[in-house]
Amino acid sequence: QMDNSQGNFGNWQQMVGDQTGDDVFSGQDIGAQNSQGILSCIHCQCLISNEEPDIMNHSKSCPEVPRPDLSYRYCCYACFYHSLYNSDMKRHIRKHTGQKPYKCPCCNYRATTNAGLKSHVNARHAMLAI
Incomplete structure (x- = not known):
């Protein structure tokens, strides 16, 4: 209906x-x-x-x-x-x-989850790891 x-x-x-x-x-x-x-x-x-x-x-x-x-x-x-x-x-x-509310503080990367953002920061910006 x-x-x-x-x-x-x-x-x-x-x-x-x-x-x-x-x-x-x-x-x-x-x-x-x-x-x-x-x-x-x-x-x-x-x-x-x-x-x-x-x-x-x-x-x-x-x-x-x-x-x-x-x-x-x-x-x-x-x-x-x-x-x-x-x-x-x-x-x-x-x-x-397609919403990606978690934004990287160092680049334009955005993630759908906080865990995804943390993984990105650890891999790409190791000196600033969250």
């Missing part, structure tokens, strides 16, 4: 990479992000902003995901990953959104 609170835009959206300007059915590019920063849930087709709090709220409340046990507390909007823990889901979602 589709959440029609977004009107006609709920069924159709123009995707990044569609240079023709034609509308593309959101199901053709699962989990895709359009130019307005809108994500489409593969489970319920609901449109979600690409802001982390909105993604996390939806991952916890998507009505179309069966939740047979506690490990399904958070369910990914773009694949079938699920987790009991908020922090694991945030880290996982960055794989889909």
Whole structure:
């Protein structure tokens, strides 16, 4: 069942990479992000902003995901990953959104996790190891 609170835009959206300007059915590019920063849930087709709090709220409340046990507390909007823990889901979602919030203080490198940043600093900037 589709959440029609977004009107006609709920069924159709123009995707990044569609240079023709034609509308593309959101199901053709699962989990895709359009130019307005809108994500489409593969489970319920609901449109979600690409802001982390909105993604996390939806991952916890998507009505179309069966939740047979506690490990399904958070369910990914773009694949079938699920987790009991908020922090694991945030880290996982960055794989889909490309968000890299951890910036190296010495160069332009960015990482999806603090551990990834520490590994980079230790390998590339050993004198400044965190």
